[in-house]
Amino acid sequence: MKAMAGSKNGSAQNAGQLQTPPLGLYVHLPWCVRKCPYCDFNSHQLRDELPAAEYSTALVADLEQDLPLVWGRTVSSIYFGGGTPSLFSAAQLEHLLCAFRARLRVAPGAEITLEANPGTVERDSFSAYRDAGLNRVSLGVQSFDDGCLQRIGRIHGSKEVYKALESLRRAGLDNFNIDLMFGLPGQSTQQALDDIRQAIEAGAPHISHYQLTLEPNTAFAANPPELPDEESCWRMQSLAAELLLENGYEQYEISAWSRTGHACGHNLNYWRYGDFLGIGAGAHAKLTDAGAGQIRRLSKQRHPRQYLSGERIAENRLIEGSERVFEFFLNRLRLREGLSPAEFSACTGLRWARVEDRVELAVNKGLLEARNERLVHTDTGWRFINDIQAMFLP
Numbered sequence: 375m376k377a378m379a380g381s382k383n384g385s386a387q388n389a390g391q392l393q394t395p396p397l398g399l400y401v402h403l404p405w406c407v408r409k410c411p412y413c414d415f416n417s418h419q420l421r422d423e424l425p426a427a428e429y430s431t432a433l434v435a436d437l438e439q440d441l442p443l444v445w446g447r448t449v450s451s452i453y454f455g456g457g458t459p460s461l462f463s464a465a466q467l468e469h470l471l472c473a474f475r476a477r478l479r480v481a482p483g484a485e486i487t488l489e490a491n492p493g494t495v496e497r498d499s500f501s502a503y504r505d506a507g508l509n510r511v512s513l514g515v516q517s518f519d520d521g522c523l524q525r526i527g528r529i530h531g532s533k534e535v536y537k538a539l540e541s542l543r544r545a546g547l548d549n550f551n552i553d554l555m556f557g558l559p560g561q562s563t564q565q566a567l568d569d570i571r572q573a574i575e576a577g578a579p580h581i582s583h584y585q586l587t588l589e590p591n592t593a594f595a596a597n598p599p600e601l602p603d604e605e606s607c608w609r610m611q612s613l614a615a616e617l618l619l620e621n622g623y624e625q626y627e628i629s630a631w632s633r634t635g636h637a638c639g640h641n642l643n644y645w646r647y648g649d650f651l652g653i654g655a656g657a658h659a660k661l662t663d664a665g666a667g668q669i670r671r672l673s674k675q676r677h678p679r680q681y682l683s684g685e686r687i688a689e690n691r692l693i694e695g696s697e698r699v700f701e702f703f704l705n706r707l708r709l710r711e712g713l714s715p716a717e718f719s720a721c722t723g724l725r726w727a728r729v730e731d732r733v734e735l736a737v738n739k740g741l742l743e744a745r746n747e748r749l750v751h752t753d754t755g756w757r758f759i760n761d762i763q764a765m766f767l768p
């Protein structure tokens with residue numbers, strides 16, 4: 375741990391120096407055609423017509439309410455997440471983007487991502503989304519296998535996936551992510567690896583790879599399907615990792631793989647404990663006021679009906695020291711790049727000395743190590759990230 379000792383001296387200059395981090399804007403669009411049985415996101419089955427105009431008005435009012443917390447700051451990324459944001463037309467999203475730009479400074483070339491569901495994208499519509507100003511797409515493929523897709527209750531099959539990929543190609547939107555899940559009911563290791571191969575062949579410069587888990591309050595939790603055992607899941611994950619590495623992808627986060635220059639800037643900012651505005655039903659925000667030494671967390675009402683009623687704020691509170699420590703490590707430890715004492719002080723406004731004992735313990739347990747002035751996971755630590763995160767609980 376000697377390599378970090380220099381940073382201990384450095385911590386004197388960083389002590390208490392909370393700095394203003396980059397700022398992203400998250401926009402939550404909460405409706406889906408149908409609720410997937412494993413989904414615990416804030417998503418709601420669309421039973422009537424999409425209230426696009428009403429919701430857009432609410433989003434703009436929501437943003438205006440939060441603006442005094444970010445006066446003068448520049449937004450470096452915008453992310454339309456859900457739900458299924460691609461239920462909104464390109465014209466509706468363009469209208470929203472214009473409204474955001476009229477109220478906020480958006481950095482030139484800012485990454486603007488749309489989460490899209492292959493079951494809701496009509497052929498060629500990605501060109502319209504591109505023309506509306508979106509420059510990155512995250513496609514919720516989950517699997518290329520029709521049987522697997524059916525067993526997890528998705529509304530799309532492989533045909534819709536290929537159509538969506540073709541539409542992306544035609545639009546020239548080459549900055550895209552493919553979301554894949556493994557450990558699906560009835561999935562073999564070969565099928566899981568075939569999903570990875572197909573995503574690579576589709577030219578995706580970014581692949582997110584998640585294990586299906588049974589979350590409380592979902593249809594699957596109430597009526598669990600039979601899932602591949604732990605050993606099979608471990609095999610799927612490690613063979614997928616080998617395949618991705620062989621094909622030039624780098625694992626920069628627990629579940630995210632990218633080719634050089636294609637890491638998701640918006641998500642990186644979350645994991646680096648950056649700031650973000652969050653508008654829409656159930657959206658969360660984290661905002662720093664460096665001058666006042668404050669970090670604030672806000673969340674909005676989860677249910678679209680309540681959100682649309684105008685009663686938007688669900689939570690608005692300051693994050694104090696021990697919570698800052700936990701949140702910083704919770705997020706930063708997801709990243710392969712690790713962290714430095716200077717980053718800790720800049721992001722939390724706290725002295726490194728406050729966590730040194732726990733860091734030392736993690737190093738002594740062989741979970742973290744100092745490398746090039748940074749604190750990074752050992753190979754063992756990378757496999758037991760939850761254990762390290764737990765060491766920083768308030």
Ligand code: SF4
Binds near residue numbers: 414
């Ligand atoms: S499409 Fe996505 S957000 Fe919607 S229900 Fe399915 S998993 Fe949840």
